[in-house]
Each structure stands twice: as structure tokens, then as C-alpha cells.
Amino acid sequence: MYNIPLCEPWFEPSYAEKVRGQILSGQIGPGPVTMEFARRLAAFAKAKYCVLTTSGTVALSLAALALGLKPGDEILVPAYGVVSTINALAFLGLKPRLVDIDQTTGCMSPHELEKRITPQTRGVCFVNFSGYTGQNLVQVAQICRARHLPLIEDAACALGHKFWGKSAGTFGTIGIYSFSVPKIITCGQGGALITNSATLFRKLSQLIDQGDLNWRRTNLIHGIGSNFRFNDILAAFGLVQLGAIDKRITRKKAVFAVFKKMLKRKIFQVPGAVPPLHQIVFTPKPHSLVKYLKRCGISGVRQYRTLSEHPPYANLSDRKFPAADFWTRYAVYLPFGLALETQDAQKIVKALLTSGCKLLDIENL
Template sequence: MKNKNNKKIDFIPQMEPSFDENETNQLIKYMRGGGWVTEFKKTQEFSEMVRDYTKSKFCSIVSNGTVSLYIALMACGVRKGDEVIVPDYTMIASPNAIVLAGAKPVFCDIEKATLCLDFELFKKLVNPKTKAVMLVTVNGRYPTKYMDIVNFCKENKIFLIEDAAQSFGSFYKKKHLGTFGDIGSYSFSAPKIITTGQGGALVTDNPELYEKIRKIRDFGRENPGNDHYLTLGWNFKFTDLQAVIGIEQLKKMKFRVKRKKEIYKLYTKLLRNNNKIELIPTNLEDTSPWFNDILVEKRTELIEFLKMSNIGTREFYPALHSTPVYNIRKEFPITEMVARKGLWLPSSVKLTDEDIAYICSKINEFYK
């Protein structure tokens, strides 16, 4: 496959991580320095960097972004008989963590403008069993009535857990997403803006919740390294080997946030005149888009056409209520629509402007 300049086009994946000699050199240095690989000083350093970047009081690094949600639920006292409201449109880790905690996920439809939780629908679902809400800030965006949700939860003594897995580097009024509720959760899996392969983080300003998080992630120990167990806990710890990578990745955040916004702007510029494509309003002053997302007709055909042009894409998440694992017979019209029409385009920070121009030319060609 060649572009208009007759240059061969290698396959462009929908997403790929980005590493350079900094990660390589620091890993070699760590291993040659007698590193034990397991969680120790480098994990603590990475935790402090995430804490400072989000301007939180406390941060705990854990093994992945699903475990982080489970720990957050446990720290908030969520258990069997409780209900947790969660968007129908989210990665399945969100409701699965609720099930793992023994509670019932109660799905709520989203608003089309942001793909985030619909506040008015959310209020109607609250009942005496509602222990928490899991607010997912999809693709670095926040709900239209973000602060209404925050204040409603405070007034009604409902725990607010922010699933900000896709929002590291995104803000609302200069305050980092994931820091408005009781606990915020981030993911550092391979597709994220920074990655440690697998990994997650929990942030909070509440010292009591932090102490619970600290114990739950380390077998319930009173203090690391001792065998005095105060509560139920598990091994949800990190490794210094991953932390070495995370430290170097985090040093690149300023560039990556800038580049993510540049990429989104260029996609918007090159696709906005195509009336077959619907772009999702995005405030790039606040949002650092995780992925470049569009809503389209003839999605299956477009995916195949782009694949033949050496361009990888990924469908949006399904409407979770309709999946075999949940199988809830209820209508969630906005989620169902975006799940049917949504498509993620190539989104790596390694993309060049030439790559994006080629991708958009092929999309526009398909809809001619």
C-alpha cells in the first residue's frame, strides 16, 4: 500500500505504546544496580510522582486498573446487598469490579454530548441500597453536570469513585479528573497515555480511605513487611521493574498531552467537512484525548476498507447491559447508539501528521 507520494505505507495500528532509550537505559541501570524487581523504592518514587502530578494528598500504585477499582470499592465499604451505579457505556472492568466486591452494578445511560453519565437519569436510580456511584470520565471528558454529580453524592452520602482510567492528563477547571470524588482510579495498561504494561493508581485526599487502600493492597498488613494482619487484604502490589518504566513515561507527560491534542485537532480539521462522520465535541483546553473517536454509518464496511488500506481501528465498547454476561432486558438508547456507530481511529503518540492525513484521506474516500 502506498500514499499519494508513492511512499510505501506500513500498517498503522489503532494503538501502540511508545518507548525510547530512556526506559531501556534506566532498566539496565536498575538491574545492574542489584534491583530486587519487586515493589520497593522505585514504586514509592513513581507513586509520589503520580500524587504530585494529580495534586492529590495520597497515592497508591497497584497491579492494574481493574484491581484499583475493586480496592476502591472495598475501601468504601461496598459489600453484598449494596448497589453501585455505573454507566452502561464503559470498559467492562467497571461493573465487573462491582460484582467482585459482592455488590450489584446498576447501569445508567449516558449523555450523547460527552459519552459520560447522564445526571438526570442517575438521580432516578438512587435508592436506599445505593452505596456508591462509579463515574467514568470517558476519553478524558467529563459529564456536562460534573459538579452536580459531585455535590449530589456529598449531600446524599453516596461514595463517588471516579474511574479515570482514560483520563490521566485531563482536567476540569485546572483540577485533575479523578480528584473530585472520594477516590480516583487510573490505569497504566498498554494503550494509555503512559504505560507500565499493566498497572493502576488510586488517589484520595482522605487519610482514612488511604489507610484502608494501603492495607487491602498488601494482605491487610498493619505495616509493610510485618505479619500483623488487621483486615482482609490481598497481594495487589506493583513491581519496581514496572515503576522504572513508569517514571520515565511520566517524565514525558507534557509532550504527550500536547501531542494528543495536536493529533485530535488534525483529525477534526481533516474530517469535519465529511457529513457522514459525527465528531464528538471535545474541549481540548481540559481534555487530553486517550483515543480519537468518531461516530459513523456503515462501520463494519469502513473497518474492512481501512484494514485493506493498512489502517487499524477498534469498535467502541458494547452496551454492557446487552452482553451475555449481564443480559439485562432494558433499553439504554444513547449507549446502544454509540456502541453501534462508534469507532476508534489510530491514536498513538507515535503517529505522524502524514499518517493522520493518509488515514483521513482513506476515510473520506470511503464515503464519497
């Protein structure tokens, strides 16, 4: 057991009261509270529409389906990161191809994207890595617009982040969020899609509910869908956190301020006022650092890798991805849950500085 675990969520007792009240109300399926959570999320992101679903991964698959992407269609994804993004697309039979990342942001490099687009490319999926919402995303969105390619914005980790006053998730044709445990708002599991397109909203609403919005009333379906709906218990849990999102972000900021003050450019940062979801450092000796942290009771992990290293995606190593390989080799993920206190951050930094492992300056990676 670690004294400081990797990702411990944080809730106020009042959240449990809300969930309890929802259960006692008897309204536990997809209903008015689910609709209210979707409406409030859309308003928060300043998007026209929001559809809730069972996870961020499912949201990504639904985004591709709603955009009309078909098995065999080529979609470009970042070469480094969590498997959920590429899996959500490959699971549908799409053909992902990898684009190297920008080494300082962890996000798809717009320059590399331009080189990887072919006449076969049917879409692009940008991941707002650890919340990053900035220039890389703006440029990727511009490239997609110029090439008439739909852009799926995987903002699973980026709820609350903004760039130039525009919310994460609203730069793409469709944006998605995740409500899994590590996220700023968590329902245990869950996901959301946001878009400004009435047509896509309609398609998504049909896809998550058996293919037809009126089938319960008409006893007839006009399309094929499935059941990927959310429910009012989870929505009550999400809603109360959305109402407290500023407080939740403030907690994160206080902890990140300690890392930033003590590590300066040696801790990964993202643009804007909201800190990254993860706490990431780079060292030439990641194994030794993880071991040392463990001895100090602190969890630290080497997480994520160049996606073509996963056996199902070995065929995607048609070229080298040096920036993705750099992250694979040198990144160490430190504790980052919302339960983290500033004293924990001080202990973690102290352990980093006594570990004997050189930390790399991110500006000069």
C-alpha cells in the same frame, strides 16, 4: 497486518535505559521507586495520597472494598463502555445497575443518574470516558455529595486531563488510573488510586499488602488483605514517562489537531486542552467503514457496547439505554496509539473521506 495499527505505544530509548538501570540496581520489588512514583503521581494530580497497584481493574475493586461496599450493595455505573469497570465491581459481588450516558460526551448522564438512585443505592462509579473531565463529572459529584453517596471516579483514561484547574481522578471520593498499553503513561500493566482521605489511604495500603502495614516487622496481621502491590521496575518505567508527560501530550495534540482541522465536529472531542484518548467517529455504516479502512491498511474497530448486551449482565436490561445503544451501533474507533504521526492522521482522514460512509456531526448526534 495493518500499516496503521489500532494502538501502538511510543517510547524514547532513554526509558529503556531507566528500566535497565533499575534491574541492575537489584531493587526490583515494591520499594523506594514505587513510593516515589506514587508520590509524584499524587503531586501531579494535586491529591494528598496515591497507592499503586497491578491494574486499573484491580484499582476499581480496591476502591469499592476500601469504601466499605459489600456483596449485594447496589452501585450505579454508566450503561456504555469497557467491561473492566462493571467487572471490577460485580467481581466483588456488588450489584451494578446501569445509568444511560450523555450522548455527546459518552459519560454517565447526571440527569439519568438522578432518576436511577434508589434507597438501595450505596455508591456511584463515573467513568471519565476517553479522558472526558467536565460538567457531567462536576454534576455527578454534586449529586453524590448531596445524597451522601461515595463516588468512584474511573479516570483510567484521563491522566493529564483537568477541568477548572482540577485534575481528573480528584473529583471522586477515590479516583483511579490505569497504566495499560493504550494509556498516556503505560507500564505494560498497572494502576493507581488517589484520594484526599487519610483513612481511605490507610485502608488501601493495608488491602494491597496482606491487611496490615506492619506485618513484616511485627509478624502479626490485624486485618485481611492480599498482595496487589506494584514493583520498582514498573515504577521506574512509569516515573520516566511521568517526567515526560507534557511531551507525550504534545505528541497526541499534534495528531489530534489534524483530525480536528479536517473533520471538525465529526471527530469526538473532550473539554480542555488535552485530546481524548481515542479517536472516535460515528457513521450509520460502521461495518462498511471498518472494512474500507482495513482495505486501506488502517485498523478501525467497533469497540464497547451497552453493557447489558454482555450475557453476564443481561439482567441489567430493566430499561432502555438509547444513548448507550446509539454509541454501540454507530461508533467506530480509529488508530490512537502514541506512535501515530501526523502523516498517519492525514492518511486516516483521507480514507474516512473516500470511504463513502457518511460521518455524523457530533453536535447533532
